[in-house]
Amino acid sequence: MKIAFLVRDLCHMGGVVSATQNLAGALAQKHEVEIVALRKVRDESYFPLDPRVSVRVLSDMRPHSPVSDVDDPLSDKFPLVYPPNAGAKTPVVSRLAELRLLEYLATTDADVVVSSSPRNTIMLAQAPGDYLKVTQEHSMPSIYATDIKQRLFPAYLALDALTALTPEEVASIGRQVPAVRDRLAVMPNCVPAAPVRSKGTNKVVISAGHLTDNKNHALLVEAFAKVLAEAPEWTLRIYGAGAEKNKLRARINELGLANSILLMGQVAPVTPEFGKGSIFVLPSKREAFGNVLVEAMAAGLPVVSTDADHGPRNILTHGEDGLIVPRGDVDEMAKAILSLVRDDGLRAKMSESAVRNAERFHETASRERFEAILERAFARKALPRHATARVDARGNVHVGVGPLPAQAHGADLVLRRKAKEIEEHRFAFSPAGDAVVPWDAGVPHGTWDTVLATASGAEVPLSTDGYGCDTRDLLAVELPRTGDHSLALLLPHRHDDGRLRVRSALREAHAEVGPVQVDKEAIRVQADLWGATAGGGAVVEAVHRKDKERVLTFPLKRTGDGRVSAVIDCRTLVDQHTDEEDKEVVWDFWLRPADGAPRVALAKLATDVLAPIDVFTFPRPVITDTDAPPPSAAPSPSVVRRAVRKARRTLGAAPSAPATARRKTELRPYFTMLSQFAVKTVRL
Numbered sequence: 269m270k271i272a273f274l275v276r277d278l279c280h281m282g283g284v285v286s287a288t289q290n291l292a293g294a295l296a297q298k299h300e301v302e303i304v305a306l307r308k309v310r311d312e313s314y315f316p317l318d319p320r321v322s323v324r325v326l327s328d329m330r331p332h333s334p335v336s337d338v339d340d341p342l343s344d345k346f347p348l349v350y351p352p353n354a355g356a357k358t359p360v361v362s363r364l365a366e367l368r369l370l371e372y373l374a375t376t377d378a379d380v381v382v383s384s385s386p387r388n389t390i391m392l393a394q395a396p397g398d399y400l401k402v403t404q405e406h407s408m409p410s411i412y413a414t415d416i417k418q419r420l421f422p423a424y425l426a427l428d429a430l431t432a433l434t435p436e437e438v439a440s441i442g443r444q445v446p447a448v449r450d451r452l453a454v455m456p457n458c459v460p461a462a463p464v465r466s467k468g469t470n471k472v473v474i475s476a477g478h479l480t481d482n483k484n485h486a487l488l489v490e491a492f493a494k495v496l497a498e499a500p501e502w503t504l505r506i507y508g509a510g511a512e513k514n515k516l517r518a519r520i521n522e523l524g525l526a527n528s529i530l531l532m533g534q535v536a537p538v539t540p541e542f543g544k545g546s547i548f549v550l551p552s553k554r555e556a557f558g559n560v561l562v563e564a565m566a567a568g569l570p571v572v573s574t575d576a577d578h579g580p581r582n583i584l585t586h587g588e589d590g591l592i593v594p595r596g597d598v599d600e601m602a603k604a605i606l607s608l609v610r611d612d613g614l615r616a617k618m619s620e621s622a623v624r625n626a627e628r629f630h631e632t633a634s635r636e637r638f639e640a641i642l643e644r645a646f647a648r649k650a651l652p653r654h655a656t657a658r659v660d661a662r663g664n665v666h667v668g669v670g671p672l673p674a675q676a677h678g679a680d681l682v683l684r685r686k687a688k689e690i691e692e693h694r695f696a697f698s699p700a701g702d703a704v705v706p707w708d709a710g711v712p713h714g715t716w717d718t719v720l721a722t723a724s725g726a727e728v729p730l731s732t733d734g735y736g737c738d739t740r741d742l743l744a745v746e747l748p749r750t751g752d753h754s755l756a757l758l759l760p761h762r763h764d765d766g767r768l769r770v771r772s773a774l775r776e777a778h779a780e781v782g783p784v785q786v787d788k789e790a791i792r793v794q795a796d797l798w799g800a801t802a803g804g805g806a807v808v809e810a811v812h813r814k815d816k817e818r819v820l821t822f823p824l825k826r827t828g829d830g831r832v833s834a835v836i837d838c839r840t841l842v843d844q845h846t847d848e849e850d851k852e853v854v855w856d857f858w859l860r861p862a863d864g865a866p867r868v869a870l871a872k873l874a875t876d877v878l879a880p881i882d883v884f885t886f887p888r889p890v891i892t893d894t895d896a897p898p899p900s901a902a903p904s905p906s907v908v909r910r911a912v913r914k915a916r917r918t919l920g921a922a923p924s925a926p927a928t929a930r931r932k933t934e935l936r937p938y939f940t941m942l943s944q945f946a947v948k949t950v951r952l
Contacts, residue, residue: 269642270377273302274382274384276307279307290457290460296320305325306361308327308328314536327340346363373391381402389403400645402429408440409440428451435454436577447729456557456583459626462543466569472505473545475551477508488506491599493523495605502609507534548564557583570622571589652669653728655669657768658737661745667705683718683770685717714771732767739760739876747798755874759771759876771878776799780872781795782795786888788891803863808857818844820841841935872943881940891935892931934952
């Protein structure tokens with residue numbers, strides 16, 4: 269197959285560039301591979317690239333290049349879609365590169381396009397091509413800037429596979445974007461075997477990385493000072509460049525250790541230098557993976573590393589090929605280094621284990637791991653994902669996806685939702701791609717996502733279009749039901765994101781709101797009571813949304829055939845909106861069938877209308893107080909507390925005039941998002 273890796277450029281030193289080039293080379297053993305770089309600013313990459321991998325450059329920003337794009341008027345314009353770098357005065361990726369990227373994504377003949385950065389992923393997700401779209405997360409999306417996450421996380425939904433470096437990061441992404449859990453996989457970076465192996469005899473400790481606060485070489489300097497107090501013949505070499513260099517140099521000089529702790533500068537490639545050492549140390553505060561750890565292990569160096577999230581603990585085996593110490597602990601790091609400095613036999617034993625354990629990140633293992641991810645993604649992509657849904661006269665929901673491919677025979681329709689725990693219900697698809705959700709399947713009350721899941725574990729969410737849900741016969745379903753649930757009704761619908769969902773309305777007892785009449789005096793509500801009988805002490809109760817202790821009761825009248833009615837006095841609701849409260853007060857309405865009986869929600873659920881709040885609307889009467897507001901009913905303790913806080917905030921303000929102004933209160937009857945009847949009183 270043809271695999272294309274999408275990168276910003278190959279012109280900087282970093283783990284992402286190294287890992288991408290290494291994996292591309294590993295895959296080139298069996299596949300056609302190209303790297304597509306949005307720009308080029310230097311002649312050569314810092315890392316070796318397999319000659320079988322081709323490189324396509326979309327914008328050449330080298331002034332001396334015979335195909336330079338420097339003079340193109342779009343080369344210094346910011347992109348319109350590609351997310352720019354925050355605070356940049358000139359574009360890192362230009363409008364020119366963006367346009368060429370869009371053209372590439374629309375015309376490429378690649379079977380797979382792999383993004384290695386969040387900005388490229390955002391672009392890839394919008395591409396029209398039918399190729400496999402894959403992203404590799406080399407960092408931690410949870411720490412990305414908010415503006416990137418707001419575009420990146422929705423983009424994940426359009427991808428066929430996502431990889432992260434560690435199981436912990438896979439779990440983290442799954443928590444942040446639950447809809448992509450089924451297409452996440454662990455893919456550690458590819459790190460080739462070392463060209464040079466350490467003999468383990470030089471009294472040299474090696475560290476390498478950008479000299480930044482996160483890499484925390486300052487900790488290593490302090491720890492090695494303690495090592496030198498007991499083993500002065502050893503030397504520490506730190507390879508890299510960065511903003512912390514001067515600060516590190518000053519501290520080394522302050523400690524008088526300029527002859528023993530050497531800042532070696534930036535070396536490319538750095539791995540041959542590892543053969544000169546006998547121990548490697550990684551002092552990072554945070555490390556998504558740590559290519560340098562594997563490179564050191566492959567060179568035969570036992571490793572001392574902080575327990576930085578989450579890479580080191582997924583690479584090292586503590587006590588076998590290295591030692592893991594707590595982050596930020598100078599003493600523990602010094603102790604770990606000393607244990608290897610003092611014990612030649614331990615170093616040799618760990619060196620052998622390090623070389624052996626590094627093999628699982630080398631080319632062959634990485635290629636096979638990535639091929640397996642692509643194989644699962646292709647199988648998933650072949651699954652049908654467009655569905656239709658129909659409700660029959662009994663209320664059963666029939667879902668069709670068309671004939672299933674052979675690998676999908678035995679698949680299930682899964683209804684799934686996530687509350688505290690993931691809950692799901694399964695219904696078998698026939699080979700023809702039909703599944704039935706019986707009305708009496710007992711699917712709990714709520715809204716459920718639909719998923720096609722194969723026996724092998726591959727899954728795809730089901731989508732539908734504006735013609736995909738036939739609910740004509742739902743209006744003919746006879747209610748109430750007989751049995752345990754008087755209300756059992758399934759409503760398939762198309763969500764705003766295009767996904768097929770099913771709302772289950774399931775109630776043992778239910779009060780279905782019927783006609784509602786509203787005027788300035790009263791709100792008259794009729795309802796059908798199912799699964800319960802109105803008896804002595806039956807009332808309608810209005811419960812204050814914020815203060816559940818405040819309850820208003822209104823008489824309930826039986827009108828025959830299970831129908832009941834209640835008259836809600838508007839003035840009562842207005843008077844109960846006390847001056848100490850907010851501008852708006854909401855009362856949720858319940859029916860209590862008898863004295864001491866459980867409440868039953870007054871709601872609009874026996875309908876094909878998904879959101880009654882938008883459809884069933886009522887007049888909004890305004891009640892005007894012509895004189896000073898009448899005394900409120902005795903407020904609850906919570907209202908008193910709010911009044912005290914309000915008085916404290918206004919302490920020292922000028923006394924207010926006597927309350928003689930005309931006060932207006934609007935009453936707004938409506939159905940909530942949960943379809944329950946409520947009334948909001950609003951001070952105008």
